[in-house]
């Protein structure tokens with residue numbers, strides 16, 4: 115199962131390097147990592163997804179906690195979180211297939227960002243599952259390039 | 274005030290009076306400030322020596338050790354010493370010079386990314402980019418190094434920061450939102466631990482360096498005595514429980530005593546305190562104390578259940594938690610006679626499998642040298658060691674009775690640690706006899722610090738167990754590699770006594786057993802740095818021994834029951 119860790123860290127130089135270093139030397143594989151500043155400019159949030167089968171999540175969080183710049187770690191409960199990811203995909207199209215691709219995009223509520231002679235660039239936001247489903251449908255047309263942000267997540271409710 | 278002077282003020286504010294180091298281009302401003310200060314600075318001959326001296330000083334005194342090096346090669350020379358301190362949780366602050374802030378990242382002369390290089394081996398590190406941060410960074414660094422699970426903290430300071438002119442304002446309150454070590458153990462966990470202790474019939478206390486870091490030796494002894502629990506210690510824990518007490522099992526693990534390893538294997542309750550279930554202790558994990566419930570008390574939550582699943586985990590300071598368990602036990606119905614049959618069993622194991630060696634005629638046995646040191650110093654010296662067979666013999670054949678009296682590189686196993694560490698220990702505890710038991714291989718890795726010892730008149734006694742081999746590796750080759758001694762014969766050995774003499778230290782070569790005690794006494798009386806070169810039996814092995822990856826009750830040279 116995929117785990118999403120929401121990690122609050124001090125917004126200081128070197129913090130990302132420390133976290134990345136910790137993951138690599140302890141043999142933890144990161145599936146995705148997204149970093150951005152929070153409502154408090156001194157604090158950044160890292161959203162890290164990893165595979166729980168591969169790594170005992172408890173060791174990961176305990177080791178993370180030992181980093182002085184890590185303030186708080188939440189292992190997000192998928193039932194109680196909303197998560198999103200953004201992807202940009204460039205699909206090869208010809209005049210014949212363009213319509214079909216645009217139709218798929220519409221169903222997924224993806225935006226067309228750029229139309230070229232031989233390609234179309236779309237932007238899609240959603241859960242990882244949705245993005246992967248979209249990708250599967252576009253693949254037969256020839257996916258030229260994908261850029262994904264990695265998952266970000268937030269807990270439901272006021273808290 | 275100059276940045277460099279602010280550094281001195283900050284060191285003073287942290288209570289530092291002793292530092293070990295060697296200058297270079299990027300710390301000239303700092304050394305210029307040291308020139309006018311009251312700090313006692315010890316000039317080393319190699320920065321690795323400075324790091325190990327700071328480490329030895331810290332272990333002997335409990336204070337935070339400080340070392341200084343210049344940028345680039347000076348800083349990289351500290352790396353082994355920092356890694357060593359990290360693995361053994363020594364409180365240490367390492368200060369390095371760095372290229373000017375405007376040159377960082379340009380491959381400037383003697384620029385090395387030392388915060389990057391040391392990232393995996395420090396508890397924390399700082400690269401100071403503004404001189405006004407100096408007081409805060411130093412205050413935080415000493416706080417982080419010495420609290421919680423101690424460890425090394427590195428402070429990298431560009432030369433222009435040392436030169437900057439600022440107003441000195443002492444650091445305010447520490448604000449580290451991500452650093453709040455748990456000191457007090459969880460009440461409910463302490464209660465259930467006490468209940469488990471009271472119910473156990475075959476309990477064993479397994480104590481590590483965390484006892485010494487926490488100053489919990491009194492509580493450990495009280496608990497062992499109250500409930501009549503035998504105690505085994507790790508290499509790092511030696512001295513935290515007096516080995517002249519009947520309840521002592523000595524060291525456990527790969528080169529542990531037979532009785533310690535049997536007791537752990539057959540225990541029904543294993544109480545780990547300030548120890549980390551390291552592979553050199555546990556051997557094969559699947560069979561390690563397999564019928565025992567396990568309590569683990571440790572400062573570092575990440576150690577709990579890392580290697581061995583734990584039934585009752587307690588995060589906290591060993592002293593606080595043990596005191597809590599004791600207090601609980603005192604309110605409970607308990608029967609200290611419950612462990613009587615178990616203690617009888619332990620005595621039987623001790624009788625049947627004592628530590629032993631064959632005393633060969635015409636040879637100086639290395640174990641005998643340790644026994645003589647033990648006798649002559651009345652088990653009261655600070656013993657430092659290098660790494661190898663001599664280290665294990667020092668662990669096994671010396672009677673360790675006091676904390677902070679055995680200083681050895683456990684986690685990293687750093688050859689070359691012992692001698693500089695002994696210098697640091699002697700600086701910190703000048704009235705104590707300090708002996709470095711060295712290997713003929715290891716000693717040559719930091720032999721240059723003889724100059725430091727002589728120069729500052731630091732009378733440590735180096736006892737080389739000279740076996741002409743990288744002995745521990747040779748032992749593995751003998752036992753597991755068909756006696757193929759690939760590159761473990763150390764030929765071309767220097768005359769160590771001659772080397773000592775050339776440096777201005779006392780040097781004695783001992784080739785006859787009857788001269789062993791006399792040489793040790795002469796060195797103690799000489800009150801100057803001394804090197805005793807004991808030509809010991811060459812192909813002697815450390816026994817018992819658990820082959821790597823085996824169950825700890827399957828020892829070579831200790832009979833299985």
Ligand SMILES: Cc1ncc(C[n+]2csc(CCOP(=O)(O)OP(=O)(O)O)c2C)c(N)n1
Pocket residue numbers: 659660661662663664686687688689711712713714715716738740742743744745746
């Ligand atoms: C810096 C370093 N290099 C290599 C080793 C591997 N090693 C472990 S013990 C040992 C032999 C040490 O020889 P010596 O100091 O003569 O001690 P002895 O075992 O002979 O008592 C070696 C090479 C090490 N621990 N540290």
Ligand SMILES: [Mg+2]
Pocket residue numbers: 661712713714738739740741742743744
């Ligand atoms: Mg040797």
